[in-house]
Amino acid sequence: MSAAGDKITARGLTKRFQSVRGEVVDALGPIDLSIGVGEFLAVVGPSGCGKSTLLNIAAGFDKASSGYIEIDGRTISSPGPERGVVFQDYALFPWLSVAGNIGFGPVSVGRSPAVVEEKVRHWVKLVRLEGSEGKFPHELSGGMRQRCALARCLANDPDILLMDEPLAALDALTRVRLQDDLLQIWNEASRERPKSALYITHAIDEALYLADRIIVMSERPGRVLREIVVPFPRPREPDIRTLPEFHRLADEIWQLLRRPSA
């Protein structure tokens, strides 16, 4: 991938923090990575490898200890609406309805009420929450909550989506369905402008099904063990999960992940 086509670039990124007992813990890196314009990058790693830390730094929630991460050549230092974040626990505002949650971003960046209403209607339809606009998050199922969170994030039309194990809290069946939903919504959202994605997960099959490229991370402090380009064409069909190549790649990643602890 050429540097000119990169949306996000990280160089020598590390994170260390002090534990409660005062020890200095290296949580991440040094790590180098880049995500192209419109590219879907998945990061797979064992739990505690710092992959969520990586996302938090990209989102601007955490500061890197050394190195840098840039978007379009500008260093990230704080959260911003051009980077949408989807959280594992949804982080929907419990006091706002589905419509209120989806409209939160557009209202925050100063869109007019008419535009906000238009965006809410558009996204409610796209994530199939029609009829639930007035419901509160606690009245929704897990899958509906995550679709609502996805719509909330996309209603701001961000260039980049940062997703931190967004499907990890869902049951297996809902998870598989939402993978398809995610891809479809992603396609739909990318129609006007390509969107890059950083997708954190520990589910190998999920990474293979969704991503263009996968970065496999080591145990703490997380570094890049290997980079795998996913060869399956888009749009992805559910039966690619049965291809021998899918299983070969899954096994390759699995071997990488289990080696350090063996």
Added chain:
Amino acid sequence: MKRVGLKDAGWRLILPVLCISIWYVATDVFHLTHPVILPSPTAVLRAFVRLASNGELLDNIGASLLRIFYANCAALALAVPLGLAMGLYQPVERLFDGLLSLFRPIPPLAWVPLSILWLGIGTLSVVFITFLAAFFAVLVNTIAGARSVDKQLVRAAQSLGAGRQRLMVAVILPSVAPAIFTGFRVAIGVSWMSIVAAELIAAHSGLGYMIMYYREVLRTDAIIVGMLTIGVIGLAMDFGTRWLESRLMPWRTGFHL
């Protein structure tokens, strides 16, 4: 709100009915006590009719409720911003914590002598004492609420483009609102308790004053009317604030009540 069924209500009534029966038998039937020590329930009922019909009871209820209203308005106006600032910003907490920790253990009633000296006997004194009780209840709960704001919600709002002001109004405030409301409910309760005590000493009107006045003239039946009125109003205010909470914060009904 959970509806109280007939069977449930029956259970709740057993003990009050039993108490009143024993009271009735001991006084009206066997005349075991002198009316000054313990008048009969029928005497209390007669006193209630008398006090209610000549307007005395209503005037005193009005005086007490108005003071409760002033005191709680002032408590909310001061304790909510201060509690938010203390819960959200460490320097503010460090600045105020010492002073407030020293004053918090002092019961509101211990302020009666000073408040009489400063503000005289009357509404101002009583409002001041009641305010102190309500203030700390709201403050403590607001601080706790501000400290437990969900970090993920703040992050979500920031990444959706919310600036400082919008973060405060659209995320922090609704997050803390349930805790503020809990504080308000506690404040209504404790201020109701301390207003009666304050009025015993520092007022010429109100339910507390009424009770004290009838002690001086040895009308125990009227004292009991005053006490029961306090209980009933306290109960009604607790129900009222609960109802208000379920209306104002419907998203909370999903995981409580």
